[in-house]
Amino acid sequence: MLDVKNLTVQYGSLKIVDSVSFSIRPQEWLMVVGPNGAGKSTVVSAIAQGVPYTGSVEIDGQDVAKLRPRDAARLFGVLTQNHTVGYSFTVEEVVRLGRYAFSEGMFAARNDEDERKLEEALELTGLTSFRTRSVLTLSGGELQRTFLAQLLAQNPRLLILDEPTNHLDLVYQKQIFELIKEWLKAPGRAVMSVVHDLNLAKAYGTHAVLLDKGCTVSGGRAGDVLTPVHLNPVYNMDVYAWMQQMLSQWREAQ
Numbered sequence: 043m044l045d046v047k048n049l050t051v052q053y054g055s056l057k058i059v060d061s062v063s064f065s066i067r068p069q070e071w072l073m074v075v076g077p078n079g080a081g082k083s084t085v086v087s088a089i090a091q092g093v094p095y096t097g098s099v100e101i102d103g104q105d106v107a108k109l110r111p112r113d114a115a116r117l118f119g120v121l122t123q124n125h126t127v128g129y130s131f132t133v134e135e136v137v138r139l140g141r142y143a144f145s146e147g148m149f150a151a152r153n154d155e156d157e158r159k160l161e162e163a164l165e166l167t168g169l170t171s172f173r174t175r176s177v178l179t180l181s182g183g184e185l186q187r188t189f190l191a192q193l194l195a196q197n198p199r200l201l202i203l204d205e206p207t208n209h210l211d212l213v214y215q216k217q218i219f220e221l222i223k224e225w226l227k228a229p230g231r232a233v234m235s236v237v238h239d240l241n242l243a244k245a246y247g248t249h250a251v252l253l254d255k256g257c258t259v260s261g262g263r264a265g266d267v268l269t270p271v272h273l274n275p276v277y278n279m280d281v282y283a284w285m286q287q288m289l290s291q292w293r294e295a296q
C-alpha cells in the first residue's frame with residue numbers, strides 16, 4: 043500500500059529526516075515513535091506533500107507527488123497536530139468538507155453516501171450533539187475530534203495521524219484508539235500514526251518505526267522494535283523500569 047523509500051528532508055545544510063524507508067500493507071497499523079525532534083512530524087508532512095523531500099513516496103505503486111489532490115484524498119487522509127480555525131463554521135460543516143474529494147464541486151448536490159459517512163463520522167467521534175456548534179467555541183479535544191471526524195468522513199484507505207489523541211482525555215483516548223482499531227478491520231485499510239505514548243504504540247501497533255535525530259534506529263514488527271534494547275539508548279533511560287515505577291505507584295495506592 044504505502045512505500046516510503048530513502049525519504050530525506052533537508053533545511054539548508056541541516057538534514058531533518060535522513061534516508062528513512064518503510065512500508066505499510068493493508069490491515070497494518072504502523073506506529074512512528076521517537077523522542078522530541080526526531081523527525082516524526084516531518085515524515086508525515088513529507089508524505090502529505092507539505093515539505094520538499096528527496097526519495098520516493100508511493101501508494102499502490104503510484105508516486106504521491108504526481109497524484110491529483112482529489113485522487114490523493116481518496117487514497118489517504120492526514121490528521122495533523124495543530125488545527126487553527128479562523129472561521130465560524132459549524133462542526134457539521136467542517137466534517138462535511140471531508141466529502142469534498144467525492145463531490146463534483148463545492149456546491150454539488152449531496153448524495154446518500156455523503157450523508158451516511160457524515161452521520162457515521164459524527165457518531166463515532168461522539169459529536170452528534172455538537173453538530174450545530176461553531177468550531178470557534180470548541181475545546182482542544184472537541185476540535186481534535188472534529189478534524190478526526192472530517193478524516194473519517196473522507197473515508198480514505200490509509201489514515202495518517204500525527205498524535206491523534208493529542209488534547210484528548212483518557213475516555214476519548216481509549217475510544218479513539220478502539221474506533222481506529224475497528225475502522226482498520228475493513229479490507230484494504232491501513233493506519234500510520236505518530237505516538238509518544240509507548241504503551242499505546244505497543245498495545246495497538248502491528249508495526250513500528252523508531253526514529254532518532256532523523257534516522258531509523260529500528261523498524262519492523264511492533265514487538266521487535268519496541269524493546270529495551272532499541273528504546274533505552276534512544277531515550278537515554280531505562281524505559282521499562284520507568285514504566286514499572288509509574289505502575290507500581292498505582293498498585294501501592296490501591
Ligand SMILES: Nc1ncnc2c1ncn2[C@@H]1O[C@H](COP(=O)(O)OP(=O)(O)OP(=O)(O)O)[C@@H](O)[C@H]1O
Pocket residue numbers: 053058076077078079080081082083084085
Ligand atoms: N522549517 C524548519 N526549519 C528548520 N528546522 C526545522 C523546521 N521544521 C522542523 N525543524 C526541526 O526538525 C526537527 C524535527 O522536527 P519534527 O517536528 O519533525 O520532530 P518530531 O519528532 O515530530 O518532534 P515532536 O515529538 O517534538 O513533535 C526538529 O529539531 C525541528 O526543530
